[in-house]
Amino acid sequence: MGGLTIGVVGPGDLVDPIADVAEDGRRNRVVRIAYQHEDDAVRLVAEHHDEVDAWLFTGVVPHTVAEAADVVGHPAEHVSYSGVTLLSDVIRLLRDGREIRALSVDTLEAAEVRETLAAAGLETTATEILEYRFGQTGQDVVAFHRRAVERLGPDTVILTCLGSAFTALRSEHPTVRMVPSQRDTREAVASLVLKTQSHRYSDAQVAVGLAEIDGDDAPLTGLFSRLGASRFQLGEGRSAFVTTRGPLWTVTHRFTRLPVLAELAEHATRVHVGIGIGRSAMAAESAARTALGKAVDAGPVAASLVLPNEAPRMLYAQEAGPALVEPAADLRQLAGRAGVSTRTLLVIRDLLERTERAEVTAHDVAEAFGIHERSARRLVKQLERAGIAVPSGRRISGPGRPLVVYELTL
Missing domain, CATH: 3.40.50.2300 (Response regulator)
Structure with a gap:
């Protein structure tokens, strides 16, 4: 390439x-x-x-x-700022002769900060950490650091990933702007x-759509324009379109929803759309027929997509209307929401079934996947942000630092 x-x-x-x-x-x-x-x-x-x-x-x-x-x-x-970047900033402070008695850190994951500090021999350092969550503002970060300095004392060093926070704080307290390492x-x-x-590579795949609509199908025109698709009329209320995987991936928000579904439902009593993707037009059309059958079975207004070597998945509207099929809480939907593969969730579900409990730690996940515990913590954090994993409030003591116990819904 x-x-x-x-x-x-x-x-x-x-x-x-x-x-x-x-x-x-x-x-x-x-x-x-x-x-x-x-x-x-x-x-x-x-x-x-x-x-x-x-x-x-x-x-x-x-x-x-x-x-x-x-x-x-x-x-x-x-x-990421959690690896060499954070360690480099800590070492630079030590090299400059600063005694690090307390740290206030924003944006980074708490577990990764503590792991890095332990590697630098600073595991006993008093630390306040504000993990990033969507919706936090620069003002929230500045306020957090000011409260941390009040709690930890004047010897606190602020480490910030936000330029706006650095600008606001550097004149009032020792503040380090974290800059990603090479x-x-x-x-x-x-x-x-x-x-x-x-x-x-996946853009080269062909996408074929089949639509059966009992009513006004005008909203499809805008969809086809965004897809750059060719449209073919197959008879009254029936049409087909051809595009490629790349535009479809973007327009359907990573194969999760069909933007015009709610609008179609307002103008038609029956709306069924099936989309298939394949290496050839023939394979894509076959997958589209399977997807259309899934949509018909789902209810009066539904859309479905079939990817190569996968079971049909439902596509949902941006806003659910009374005539629309409610999303099913299946693994494909959860995987899309979390940004992980369906196989990943299957492995975790198997772990829950084998242990006969709905709780796991990062150590459990690391063993199940055969990966480093640090990578497992990142995976669990992805699931937490998607609402699949929720901290139970309990911790399990071990040879290292205590492990957070998460409750999972799969």
Whole structure:
């Protein structure tokens, strides 16, 4: 695969050093998209969408904000601050002769911060950590640090990932602006390249849709335009369309919903849409017929999608109307919400069944997948953000730090 055009999005002081790494010796072309405040990320990503193949965000905050606004549209990744970046900042403070008695840290995961501090021999350091959650503002972060300094004392050092927080706090208290290390940036770029390769490869797949609508099907016109699809009339109330996987993935919000379904339901008494994806038009049409059958079985207004080697999945409207089929709480829906594969949830469900309980720790997940406990904690945090895993409030003591017990709903 040739080089990518990568849009690097973040505050001005971080975009340039991260973009230099992302260029990879000029193997990739980089569009540098700097903002003055995190709230500008959504507008800038939307404005530059057609200029890039992929997005590299300088941190989790602009990435999450843009994803929530549904403006990303391309493979995306953000640079993590939890690994070498955090350790480098701590070591730099020690090297400069600062005695680290207390730390106030924002945005990063608490478990990863404590693991890094332990690696630096600072496991007994008093620490306040504000994990990032969607909806947090720069003002929330600044207020958190000020409260932490009041609790921990004047020797507290603030570590912040937000430029706006750094600007507000640096004149009133010792504050370090965390800047991603080259190693963490290279890891993010490598992950982004793999995602984009996979996405480009999958774009070659054909997508065929079959629609049976008893009523006005005018809302489909806008959908076909967004898909760049060719439409064919098959008879009264029946039509077909052909596109490719890439546009379909974007328009259906990663194969989770059909935007016009609610509008169609307002103008028709019966709406059934089946979409199939395959390596050939024949394979895609066969999958579309299977999907259409699933939609017919589901109710008077329903849409379904069949991907290669997968069972049919339902596509839902953005806003549920009285005539629409309610989403089923199945693994495919949960996997899409959490951003993990169905197989991942199957492994976890098998773990719950074998242990005959609905609770797990990161250690349990690490053993089930054969992965490092740090990676398992990241997976559990993904499930937590999707509402699948909920901290029970209990911890299990062991040779290391106590393990958080999560209740899972699968």
